[in-house]
Amino acid sequence: MGSLVGRNLLADAEPGTAPRMGFFTDTSVCIGCKACEVACKEWNAVPEDGLEFTGMSYDNTQGLGADTWRHVAFIEQDKPMGQADSDMRWLMASDVCKHCTRAGCLDVCPTGSLFRTEFGTVVVQEDICNGCGYCIPACPYGVIDQRKGDGRAWKCTMCYDRIGVGMEPACAKACPTDSIQYGPLDELRERAAMRVDQLHELGVDEARLYGHDPDDGVGGDGAFFLLLDEPEVYGLPPDPVVTTRDLPSMWRHAGMAAATLLGGLAAVFAVHGRAGGGR
Template sequence: MGRIAGPLDDVAGDAGHIGHPPRMGFFTDTSVCIGCKACEVACKEWNAIPEDGLTFTGMSYDNTQGLGADTWRHVAFIEQRKPLGLQDPGVEHGSYDAYDGVDVLGMASEAAARGGDGDRGELRWLMASDVCKHCTHAACLDVCPTGSLFRTEYGTVVVQEDICNGCGYCVPACPYGVIDQREDDGRVWKCTMCYDRISDGREPACAKACPTDSIQYGPLDELRERAAARVEQLHDAGVDDARLYGDDPGDGVGGDGAFFLLLDEPEAYGLPPDPVVTTRDLPSMWRHAGVAALTLLGGMAAAYAAGRRR
């Protein structure tokens, strides 16, 4: 049995793989995501995932809403009244009259009215493709009673659909709310990082389809180096709020196999700020339960003894 919390260098080795390839992962750089959703479609096409609802959500251009049994890549669209680096969003027209330039030529009759709504001056439209994090310490895998969920030689976490019995223990165990039961069959489904494709030396379907390389696939060590350099580059370009999410092996899940470059707090993207592997506290829970049981027994004994004295 492998470790269930804390930093872990060799996740596949810890799971018993000998002579395994390097740990592979996703680095999703949301700063270059253009919101085309090609990743969502490529994922569904490759993995034959059913369409799961024609719902107009009103959440900007995001009608997918979140990851689930039938959505393994999800592109979030977030509209904010905030600046994006040094870009001019071009949405503040309150103090600018389109005919001012004509006015200068003395052709327009009316002078521009000045003044506008100050908080309308900034706009940024964040797009981010979410996916299963393939945690270093994956609670879904820890709680799976059938061994359907397993750690691959690439360090990824995969459900074996022919073994899953639909117990659903893994669903509340996931700190990100990723893994999910399919309504009409009860089994759980999630991103496999295209285990079939990567076993054949190909990149996952979403990364292959991504036209801007927002989704990058490769050895996790390399991706972490590349990501750190990208954050530095963005900071130098004035995008001060660029930060990595899920890259830290010291975090509550031991670092993610799929990590992100975000332009705001994780909560803005619907991501938990401080995810913790839900099985981390199991040993101490058992200890507490033991103490509680002993206390209860002691109390009962004391009560019994006291009753006898009366």
């Protein structure tokens, strides 16, 4: 099993490696075109995931899964957009795997199928995945999923094959409004903070960042967002925490309990041994 101090260390913590790369998704300029969804499927050969009428506005994919690595949400709200004659607005947002700094999915993978790349991203190697499914409940965002008829786990790789040769991920390349931005994570965080300040100056007081804070429950996300409402509105957990946070203390307490039990058994056998020798 993985360790919080083993395979789940960021690659950029090592001197001389590539800077940590990531996504900044600015939902304030998302137009819901779904170009990111299409580009992701085309480049990564992700299967078709259903062309169903869901009743969720123009959202036909509903959420992230094994066959949906980018999901564009359409959220209709009875809130004004600034125009006097408007009584509703649409919030549009392209969701993706968060590539957590402390990734629970990586911690619990027994085969090493999940690994941390030199760019700080988390990738599944489908040829090593044994379909155990441990990673599914380990993700605090509900991102990773098993493919029907396949059993193995699948999710966004941040186009590891593309970024390895200096290309943008397919979704960011296809985005016509630069809602999805790719680059060194530190630079993206600075850019995102400036964008929030800009929106606040324009009177968009509800603009806020999500997943950008290195001190949050997952150590900060490699893919973070600018939102125009509470995270729950977008289907995101308000305060995500890595599900394997307590593993070290659990193993430590289990070890102490086992040592105590063995010590007790040894004492019992010693007493019985002396009693038997006296007869």
